[in-house]
Each structure stands twice: as structure tokens, then as C-alpha cells.
Amino acid sequence: xxxxxxxxxxxxxxMYPLILCSIxxxxxxxxxxxxxxxxxxxxxxxxxxxxANYSANPGEAVxxxxxxxxxxxRVFSRGLKNTDRSSDAIEMAMEQExxxxxxxxxxxxxxxxTITNISPLLGLLGTIAGMIQSFRAAAEVGLSNPTxxxxxxxxxxxxxxxxxxxxxxxxxxxxxxxxxxxxxVEDIEFYGAELVNFLTDRVK
Numbered sequence: 001x002x003x004x005x006x007x008x009x010x011x012x013x014x015m016y017p018l019i020l021c022s023i024x025x026x027x028x029x030x031x032x033x034x035x036x037x038x039x040x041x042x043x044x045x046x047x048x049x050x051x052a053n054y055s056a057n058p059g060e061a062v063x064x065x066x067x068x069x070x071x072x073x074r075v076f077s078r079g080l081k082n083t084d085r086s087s088d089a090i091e092m093a094m095e096q097e098x099x100x101x102x103x104x105x106x107x108x109x110x111x112x113x114t115i116t117n118i119s120p121l122l123g124l125l126g127t128i129a130g131m132i133q134s135f136r137a138a139a140e141v142g143l144s145n146p147t148x149x150x151x152x153x154x155x156x157x158x159x160x161x162x163x164x165x166x167x168x169x170x171x172x173x174x175x176x177x178x179x180x181x182x183x184x185v186e187d188i189e190f191y192g193a194e195l196v197n198f199l200t201d202r203v204k
Contacts, residue, residue, distance in 0.1 A: 013126075013129070025115050028173075032108060038070055039104070040184055041073050046065060046076060046191065050195065054080065062080045065080065071104070075097045076094075087196060090199060090200070094192050098188050115166070119163045122159075123160040127157075127159060130159065
């Protein structure tokens with residue numbers, strides 16, 4: 001614990017906003033992981049279940065989609081509730097439900113991206129502060145006492161390394177969650193079209 005405190009103190013004042021950024025980043029990453037895992041339903045299993053059970057028990061099929069299908073299941077459920085209408089109306093209802101899901105899938109990604117972008121800048125600001133301290137020490141005591149000068153350079157390196165590390169982690173998180181969100185949207189488009197084809201007998 002003392003080592004961590006010394007590391008933070010050695011990095012200068014910019015370490016505190018960097019630590020705050022890292023805490024927020026980890027919290028958002030956990031939230032996104034849990035949420036996207038719940039939202040990601042198995043399209044093949046869901047479509048097969050609807051095809052096998054909808055004709056015999058429509059209500060049970062709708063309930064199954066709501067409970068087990070995640071975002072795709074909610075889109076399926078909306079379509080199944082409008083089967084007494086035209087194919088265009090079914091598609092419109094499913095598209096509307098898909099539009100409702102999109103903000104949830106992409107939530108907090110802008111914050112992750114912002115943290116990824118500003119962390120290196122905060123680290124660079126810490127670097128500048130450390131270098132200013134080093135030059136000030138050199139001006140006051142000359143090069144005869146390198147301890148103060150090296151301390152300022154160490155502060156600069158710690159804050160820079162911390163900022164870059166947070167940015168790398170944020171970049172990985174952002175791309176992973178953005179790709180997961182994109183995959184769910186693609187599944188909604190593909191399996192949604194398959195469901196409409198099944199309900200309207202447009203494709204055998």
C-alpha cells in the first residue's frame with residue numbers, strides 16, 4: 001500500500017485526475033460487459049424456437065423471446081405481437097424496437113472514448129509540470145545537486161506512463177464494446193428479416 005502511495009505521490013498532482021479516470025474507466029467497462037452480455041442473444045436458437053413453437057402457442061413464444069433473447073428477443077417479441085398486421089407494419093414495429101435498443105447498446109461508449117483521448121494529455125501535462133520543476137531546480141542549485149533535477153524528471157515519466165497506460169486500456173475497451181454492439185445490431189437486422197420472412201411466408 002505504501003508503494004502505491006509513493007508511486008502516486010511521485011507522479012505529481014496530475015496522478016489524481018489520472019487515477020480518477022482509471023476508476024471511471026474500469027467501472028464503465030464492467031457495466032458495459034455485463035449489459036452487452038445480457039443483450040447478446042443467440043439468434044439461431046431464438047429463431048428455431050419461434051419457428052417450432054409460435055404456431056402452437058404464440059404467447060409462450062413471445063414470453064420466451066422477452067426472457068431469453070436480450071435485445072434481439074425484444075425485437076422478436078415486438079414483431080410477434082404485430083403478426084395480425086401487414087408485413088410492412090411488422091417490419092416497422094421491429095425497426096422501432098431496434099431503434100429503442102440502440103442507445104442502450106452504445107451507452108457510455110462516448111465517455112470511454114473521452115477518457116481514452118484525455119488521459120495522454122493529462123499525462124503530458126504532468127510531464128510538463130515535472131520538467132518545469134526540474135529546470136527550476138537546476139536554475140536554483142545548478143547541476144551540482146542532480147537529486148532534485150532527477151526527481152522532477154521521474155515525476156514527468158510516471159505521469160506520462162500512467163496516462164498512456166490508461167489510454168491503451170481505454171482503446172482496447174472501446175473497440176471491444178463497439179464491436180460487440182455492432183455485432184448485436186447486425187444480428188437484429190439479419191434475424192429480424194428472417195423472422196419477417198417466416199411470419200409472412202415471403203420465403204420458403
